[in-house]
Amino acid sequence: SPQCDLQGLWRNELGSNVALLALNVVWTLLGFYHTAVTATNKQILVSPLQGAQQHPSAKRHFAFGFTVQWQFSDSTTAFVGQCFVDRHGKKTLETTWLLQEEVPFHRDTWKATRVGTAIFTCIK
Ligand code: BTN
Numbered sequence: 477s478p479q480c481d482l483q484g485l486w487r488n489e490l491g492s493n494v495a496l497l498a499l500n501v502v503w504t505l506l507g508f509y510h511t512a513v514t515a516t517n518k519q520i521l522v523s524p525l526q527g528a529q530q531h532p533s534a535k536r537h538f539a540f541g542f543t544v545q546w547q548f549s550d551s552t553t554a555f556v557g558q559c560f561v562d563r564h565g566k567k568t569l570e571t572t573w574l575l576q577e578e579v580p581f582h583r584d585t586w587k588a589t590r591v592g593t594a595i596f597t598c599i600k
Contacts, residue, residue, distance in 0.1 A: 479532055480559030480567055482540060485600035494525070494596060496542075503529050509544045515575070515590070521547040527555075550578040555594070569596035 482505060483498040491512035498505055505527035514520055527542025541556040557571030575590040 480538070480561050482529060482559060482569070484598050486569060486596035487599050488594040488596045490594070492594075493599075496525075498529065503531055505529055505540060505542050507542070511546075514549065515551070515577070516549045518548040523547045552576050567598040571596065 481498065482496050484496060486494045486496065488494075493510045493512075494507060496505055496507040505525070507525045508522050509525050510522045511520055523544050523546045525542045525544045527540060529540035530538040532538045537558045537560055539556070539558050541554065544553045544555070546552065553573050553575045555571045555573045557569050559567060559569055561567050571594045573592055573594060575592075577588045577590075579585060579588045
């Protein structure tokens, strides 16, 4: 089956859309994240992301990670995951994320980090 190319448009089960640009040779990821949901009461803005991917070489399920710098909130989210291609050529990104909120006091750090998983399917 074909190799997984991270470059393209992706959507997760929440309806968030991610546009990824993969700079090969340096294995850098750039893109934009349009989240469908927020933990804030702010208006959602499309936000930039940056990351890195492991050299795909012969591997079909290489690892990658990226961080989103939210433009409308003080939080940041780090995603790590792997790309999979099924035998019909359907690509998915299986990820785990950490959403780090900026809390005003050290005593509040216990509630500063959310964790979750997300599966992205390729929409373009
Ligand atoms: C914020 O609410 O402070 C910024 C937006 C966070 C959106 C989160 S990141 C993990 C989860 N997956 C998504 O697609 N959106 C939410």
